[in-house]
Amino acid sequence: MELKQKFVELLNKRGITSEEDIREYLSDKPQKTYDPFLLLNMEAGVDLILSAIEADEKICIYGDYDADGITSTVIMLEVLGNLTKRLMYYIPSRFDEGYGMNRAAVEKIHDKGVDLIITVDCGSVSCDEVDYARSLGMEVLVTDHHTITDKKASGLVINPTQKECPYPFKYLAGCGVAFKVAQAIVAETGLPKSILTRTLDLVGIGTIGDIVPLVGENRTLAKYGLRAINTSARENLGALIEATGLHPGHITAENVSFVIVPHLNAAGRMDHASKAVEMLMEKDQARVRELAMELSRCNSERKHVQEGIYKECTAIIDEKFKDSKFLVIDLPDAHEGVTGIVAGKIKDRYYRPAIIVTPTGDGCLKGTGRSIDGVNIYDMLKDNEDLFLRFGGHAAACGFTMKEENLLKLRDNLNDAAGRIYEERPETFDRDLSPELRLEPADIDLELMSDFDKLEPCGCANTKPLVAVSGNVANYSRMGNQNQYMRLTLRMDGGITLPCVDFRNADSLETMIQAEPDEVFDFMGYLSARTWKENTTIQMTVEDAQVSLKD
Numbered sequence: 001m002e003l004k005q006k007f008v009e010l011l012n013k014r015g016i017t018s019e020e021d022i023r024e025y026l027s028d029k030p031q032k033t034y035d036p037f038l039l040l041n042m043e044a045g046v047d048l049i050l051s052a053i054e055a056d057e058k059i060c061i062y063g064d065y066d067a068d069g070i071t072s073t074v075i076m077l078e079v080l081g082n083l084t085k086r087l088m089y090y091i092p093s094r095f096d097e098g099y100g101m102n103r104a105a106v107e108k109i110h111d112k113g114v115d116l117i118i119t120v121d122c123g124s125v126s127c128d129e130v131d132y133a134r135s136l137g138m139e140v141l142v143t144d145h146h147t148i149t150d151k152k153a154s155g156l157v158i159n160p161t162q163k164e165c166p167y168p169f170k171y172l173a174g175c176g177v178a179f180k181v182a183q184a185i186v187a188e189t190g191l192p193k194s195i196l197t198r199t200l201d202l203v204g205i206g207t208i209g210d211i212v213p214l215v216g217e218n219r220t221l222a223k224y225g226l227r228a229i230n231t232s233a234r235e236n237l238g239a240l241i242e243a244t245g246l247h248p249g250h251i252t253a254e255n256v257s258f259v260i261v262p263h264l265n266a267a268g269r270m271d272h273a274s275k276a277v278e279m280l281m282e283k284d285q286a287r288v289r290e291l292a293m294e295l296s297r298c299n300s301e302r303k304h305v306q307e308g309i310y311k312e313c314t315a316i317i318d319e320k321f322k323d324s325k326f327l328v329i330d331l332p333d334a335h336e337g338v339t340g341i342v343a344g345k346i347k348d349r350y351y352r353p354a355i356i357v358t359p360t361g362d363g364c365l366k367g368t369g370r371s372i373d374g375v376n377i378y379d380m381l382k383d384n385e386d387l388f389l390r391f392g393g394h395a396a397a398c399g400f401t402m403k404e405e406n407l408l409k410l411r412d413n414l415n416d417a418a419g420r421i422y423e424e425r426p427e428t429f430d431r432d433l434s435p436e437l438r439l440e441p442a443d444i445d446l447e448l449m450s451d452f453d454k455l456e457p458c459g460c461a462n463t464k465p466l467v468a469v470s471g472n473v474a475n476y477s478r479m480g481n482q483n484q485y486m487r488l489t490l491r492m493d494g495g496i497t498l499p500c501v502d503f504r505n506a507d508s509l510e511t512m513i514q515a516e517p518d519e520v521f522d523f524m525g526y527l528s529a530r531t532w533k534e535n536t537t538i539q540m541t542v543e544d545a546q547v548s549l550k551d
Contacts, residue, residue: 003451004443004447004451006437006439006443006448007451007452007454010436010465011025013436014436014462026454028223030219030220030223031220032217032219032220033217033220034167034168034217036183036184036187037184038166038168039158039165039167039177040158040162040166040167041156042180042184043184044156045156045158046185046188048116048141049185050083050189052115053080053083053084056086057086057116058088058112058114058116059080059088059115059116059117059118060087060088060116060117060118061073061076061080061087061090061118061120062091062105062117062120062123063089063122063277064092065093065267065268066121066209066264066268066273067205067209067261067264067265067276068121068174068207068209068210069091069174070206070267070268070276070277070280071178071202071203071280072174072178072206073089073091073120074202074280074281075120075175075178075202075203076118076181077089077277077281078199078281079182079185079199082191083189088114090105090108090109091268091272091273091274093272094269094273095337098366098401099392099399100126100129100392101123101130101133102129106132106133106136106138107136109133109138110133110138114138115137116139116141117138117140117141118140118141118143119142119143119144120143120174120177120178121144121174121177121178123140123142123144123153124144124148124153124157125146125148125149125152125153125392126142127151127152130142130154130155134154139155140153140155142155142156142158142159143158144174144177145160145161145172145173145177145212146161146174147161147394148162158177158180158181160172169218171212171213171217172212172217172218173206173218175202175203175205175206176203176207176212176218176221179199183196200221200228201229201237202225203224204221204222204256205256205260207221208256208257208457208459209257209260209265211460212460213461213462214458214459215462219457222457222459226251226252226253226256226456229251230251234280235285235288236279236280236288236292239279240260240263240292241260242292243263243289243292244263244296246260252457254458262302264276266299267295267298269338270301270335270337271298275294275295276295279294302338306338306342309331309334309342310345310346312334313329313331314346314349316329317329325352325415325418325422326352326354326355326375326414326418327350327353327354328354328407328410328414328415329356329357330365331357331358332358332359339358340356340397342356343368343369343370344370347371351372351429352372352418353369353371355368355369355377355414356368357407363403364401364402365401365402365403365404365407366399366401367398367401367402368397368398368399369393369398371396371397371398373428373432374421374428375418377393377395378398380417380418381398384413387402387409387410388400388402389401389403433544435467435468435524436465437465437468438467438468439467439469440492440493441469441492441496444527446529446538449528449529452464452465464526465526466524466526467524467526467540468524469490469492469498469522469523470493470520470522470548471493471520471523472521473488473489473491473513474489474497476510478506478510483506484506485501485503485506486501486502486509487500487501488501488502488509488513498540499537499538500539500540501540502541504542504543505542505544505545512545512546516547519547519548520548521546521547521548522545522546522549523545524542524543524544524545525540525543526540526543527540
């Protein structure tokens, strides 16, 4: 396998060193996958499902309102639908019910005559709700991937993060766990394998969309998932791709992450996630196209609402909380469906943990937060659990409900805790922009770009490579409808030029160039190949720049 030395250097830095590991990592047909029956409780879980089907009992798939939950729900419905027609699904409303199981939903499901609830992408910590379902005479099988801490639902739980679970790979998405359950059912019943492989497009979307590490088995599932998306016979997904304006047959992980997934998520953010499930499962293609356009409209509305809330947040922060180490923003009129996205964008802009809270109308507040590396937002909430009615999350994200009167105390406590981290480790609050590779002009060619393409699908824990180059700024100009971005040309050694664009730091970069117009700068960013009228050029998207530290 012919690979450029710089690319091999990159793989080695990422821990991919042996020839066997490199071949598996770069293979079009990766084999890194594991026996589903290694998952704790899989055998008993499959027996429970098949016993319910044999007894002609009614089964409800209980999902979640994000892309992972939506795809998990459809995977389970499609595979089990080959064995029984006594199936229904339930996805809670983001606005009225929130994430996970709740007693009112359990009662509704019971009233529909359900005998077995199978959760997907939720349920691991729904202790009271699972017990309540059992008290009503229903069985519950939990399939989930969220981290289990100090409490776990009783009965059968299939979740690779359980301490006692021997499954070798702990980072499956919810749809990955649902797929493993489906894989076990297909193996046990002798159903055609094509029934399972037909769901790979959904597994790819959910895995890429849930920002789980794209390594190991997830990389395998995402690779086969992308291939299935691009060769899919699923007309319904084709209708969504058409509605988004993407090019069928040329869908990348980036397209999935930034176009397809937001369209699926938009249903739950602006309306109800059942629209996305219906769009993926509907048989009438005219109705499918109609639903795909509805998702597109939901996503357009989401972007518009999100932009307004983001601007409101930045204005409040710049006026009141510029020096805060932990940003807690109270927005009385914000649309709850987009506060999580905005919290993430605020975190990225200011590089500080951020929480946005909105009133629920009954004297309570709902909060959603996102955090930076090195600040475990879940642990910080746990230290303040007496202030919450309910809370949950993990190191990088959280959600909670609290009484309005506790907000000021929470803001103070979180800022005190973040302040202590800053005193001990101030570098935590500096964005880490250490390049993985330093490139010389001779390194930058289409061969290297072709090697970089082999890293796909890129995402969490398998990012596009951040590289550094050095040179003088030959020219620059502003662009964008408000001149908020910059286009420039970097002249490197030997007079070789590299076109660059900056969407992040145009103002500060222009100030630096004007102060030192003849200086050599180090630019950090991501390289991409752009083709226009059969002419391919390499361009850098700049993430940061500084006066060169090279001797």
